[in-house]
Amino acid sequence: MERITVFFVSQSVQKQREPAMLPCRTELEPDRISNLPGHVTDNILSHLSLRDAVRTSILSSKWRYKWMTLPNLVFDNQCVAVPSQDQTLIRNKLVNVIDHVLLLHSGTIHKFKLSHRDLQGVNDIAKWILFLSRVSVQELILEIWKGPRYKLPSCIYTCQKLVHLELFNCTLRPPLTFKGFRSLKSLDLQHITLAQDVFENLISSCTLLERLTLMNFDGFTCLNIHAPNLLFVDVGGVLEDVNFKSTCLLAIVSIGLYMNVANDQIMARGNSGSLLKFLSNLPHIQRLEIQSYFLRYLAMSKVPVKLPVLCEDLTYLSIHINFNHLGESSAALCLLRSAPNLQELEMLARPEENNVVGPFLNFWAVEDHWNSLFDQLRIVKIVGISGGRPELECINFLLSNSPVLEKMTVKPASLAGGWDLLKELLRFRRASVRAEIIFLDP
Numbered sequence: 001m002e003r004i005t006v007f008f009v010s011q012s013v014q015k016q017r018e019p020a021m022l023p024c025r026t027e028l029e030p031d032r033i034s035n036l037p038g039h040v041t042d043n044i045l046s047h048l049s050l051r052d053a054v055r056t057s058i059l060s061s062k063w064r065y066k067w068m069t070l071p072n073l074v075f076d077n078q079c080v081a082v083p084s085q086d087q088t089l090i091r092n093k094l095v096n097v098i099d100h101v102l103l104l105h106s107g108t109i110h111k112f113k114l115s116h117r118d119l120q121g122v123n124d125i126a127k128w129i130l131f132l133s134r135v136s137v138q139e140l141i142l143e144i145w146k147g148p149r150y151k152l153p154s155c156i157y158t159c160q161k162l163v164h165l166e167l168f169n170c171t172l173r174p175p176l177t178f179k180g181f182r183s184l185k186s187l188d189l190q191h192i193t194l195a196q197d198v199f200e201n202l203i204s205s206c207t208l209l210e211r212l213t214l215m216n217f218d219g220f221t222c223l224n225i226h227a228p229n230l231l232f233v234d235v236g237g238v239l240e241d242v243n244f245k246s247t248c249l250l251a252i253v254s255i256g257l258y259m260n261v262a263n264d265q266i267m268a269r270g271n272s273g274s275l276l277k278f279l280s281n282l283p284h285i286q287r288l289e290i291q292s293y294f295l296r297y298l299a300m301s302k303v304p305v306k307l308p309v310l311c312e313d314l315t316y317l318s319i320h321i322n323f324n325h326l327g328e329s330s331a332a333l334c335l336l337r338s339a340p341n342l343q344e345l346e347m348l349a350r351p352e353e354n355n356v357v358g359p360f361l362n363f364w365a366v367e368d369h370w371n372s373l374f375d376q377l378r379i380v381k382i383v384g385i386s387g388g389r390p391e392l393e394c395i396n397f398l399l400s401n402s403p404v405l406e407k408m409t410v411k412p413a414s415l416a417g418g419w420d421l422l423k424e425l426l427r428f429r430r431a432s433v434r435a436e437i438i439f440l441d442p
Contacts, residue, residue, distance in 0.1 A: 072111040072139075073101060077118075090118045098124070102131055111139035115168075120147035129156050136161040138183075143168035149193050157181075167192055174198065180205025188213040196220035203227055216258075236291065244281040251284055251313070256291030256320075274301035275334055279311065287316040288335075295319055299327030307338040314339040315376075318346040323390040329363040333372075341376050345398070349384035349391065349413070364393035372401050380408040387412065387421040396428045405432040411440040 075098055094116055112132050114125070125142070132140065133155050140162060144150045149171045157178045165181065166188040173194075184206045190213070194202070199219075203209065204226040211232040212225070221240040225233070228246045236256035244250065275298050279285070288311075290298070317335060321328050336342065363369075380398055385391040399408065410425060412418055422439050 070105075071108055072113075073105070073109060074111070074113040074115075075101075076113065076115045079116075087118060090116075091120075091122065094119055095122065095124050098128060102128065109135050109137050111141075112137050113139075113141040113143075115141060115143035115145070117145050120144065120150075125150070126153035126155065129153055129159075133159045138162060139164040141166040142170065144170060149191075164188075172198060172202070174202070178205075180207070182207070184209055186211040189217065190215040192217050193219045196222060200224050200226070239297075242278060242297070244278070247281045248283055250282050251286040253282065253285060253287070254289035254291065255294050257294040257297050259293050274298065275303060275331055276307060277301075279307060279338075280309075282311075283309065284313050285311055286313050288314060289318040291318075291320050293320075295321055295328045295331055296325065299325075299331040303327065303330040303334050305337065306334060311335075311339045312341060315341055315343045317342055317344070318348070320348045320350055322350050323385070323388065323394060326363060329390070329394075333363075333369065336374065337372055342374060343376050344379045345377060346381045346383070347394070349382075349386070362389055362393055364390060364397045369397060374398075374402045375404065377402040378404055378406045380405065381411075382409070383411045384413045385410070385421075386414070387417045387424070392421075392424055395425065399428050399430045399435065401431060402435070403431045405430070405435040407436050407438060409438045409440060412442050414442050 075094065079094075079097060098114075109132065112128075114128070129140075129142075130153070137159060138161055140156075140159065141164075142150075142152075143166070145168070147169075149169055151171045151173065152167070154175055157174045160182055162181050162184050164186040165184060166186075167190070169191045171193040172189075180202065185208050187202075187206065187209060188211075194217070196219070203212070206227070208229055209227050210229055212227070212230060213234045214223075215234075215236045217237050221238060223235060223239050223242045224245065225243070225247060226245040228249070230247050230250050232252045233250060234254045236254075236258060238258055242255070278298055317339060319332055319335070321332055323329060332347070336345070377398075380402070382391075382395060395408070395410065399405065410421075412421055418439075418441075425437055425439065
């Protein structure tokens with residue numbers, strides 16, 4: 001009897017030590033990943049690279065085909081990982097990936113971006129663009145980083161649903177039947193080749209165009225822009241003439257003339273620039289950036305004391321300037337006087353032009369300039385100066401004629417003479433009691 005009792009006690013203890021059988025986790029909790037709302041999964045996929053988005057197909061059966069409906073397809077250096085420097089291997093891998101994705105894709109394609117650093121212009125691009133033209137792509141970005149300029153296939157000009165087009169290292173030769181992209185609102189062309197008439201027809205025929213970026217181009221030198229809905233322009237290149245026509249809505253302009261100052265005879269071959277001509281079709285300009293040598297171009301004709309029609313909406317002005325050049329200084333002062341509501345000014349000296357050009361005249365110290373008053377100017381930034389007399393007099397002029405100035409930042413081109421420059425700045429009279437001078441090391 002005693003042995004039987006011991007047996008039952010041991011059995012009881014053994015049973016107590018055994019863990020209780022619990023339902024498995026999947027019986028208690030639903031599969032949260034599989035049951036996420038559609039807009040949540042779409043948001044998750046939109047923040048992943050295409051390579052990682054495809055990998056989500058292993059999460060569950062409901063995620064297996066999610067990536068196939070992605071509206072934005074980006075093929076860049078992140079989408080293909082090839083542990084090799086073999087250009088042929090990289091090219092073949094990338095082409096296979098793009099072919100595979102486009103073949104399986106079943107939804108609408110809003111955006112297609114091709115920007116792989118190791119991809120040159122290949123024949124496969126033409127078939128991809130042909131496919132995109134048939135699915136009404138809205139945003140197309142094609143960046144060819146290596147090799148010669150890629151000649152765009154004619155099928156790209158049938159993409160009439162395009163809203164944004166961005167091209168890098170390409171040649172544009174549209175067919176004679178091309179009448180423009182009727183839906184295009186944003187155009188970004190960099191390192192491109194196109195003829196003068198092609199450029200002008202392209203801009204004028206895209207009647208909804210709002211944003212234009214044009215950098216490092218060849219095939220034309222006259223910038224004739226006819227675009228009634230244009231709001232933003234960013235241009236930089238070698239130009240002989242600039243004309244804005246029917247651009248009354250244009251609010252933001254950044255323009256740079258990439259031409260050496262020693263080549264005035266080259267500039268003279270074009271039409272003489274003038275502030276009046278340049279700004280006549282920019283009545284509502286709000287931000288203006290004049291880069292490189294474009295101020296010299298604007299000063300080639302006679303510069304008035306003030307424009308006949310003031311730039312009432314201009315609140316930000318940035319100019320590259322040679323303070324020793326009389327024409328450029330005159331053009332800069334004309335702009336300042338013609339912008340009664342200017343709030344922020346940036347003046348960037350070209351350090352390679354420290355030598356005096358033409359007869360020396362301390363322009364900013366001329367007595368009749370001091371009748372100017374900049375009632376709204378609050379922030380001034382002067383960069384790249386060497387401490388020359390014209391530069392100092394310009395600073396003195398601005399400090400003395402800006403009654404609401406809050407901050408002036410001065411950054412010299414080098415440390416040489418920095419202490420003397422700082423002492424001169426502190427000596428100048430200030431029209432604003434709140435004006436703070438900040439001296440930055442180069």
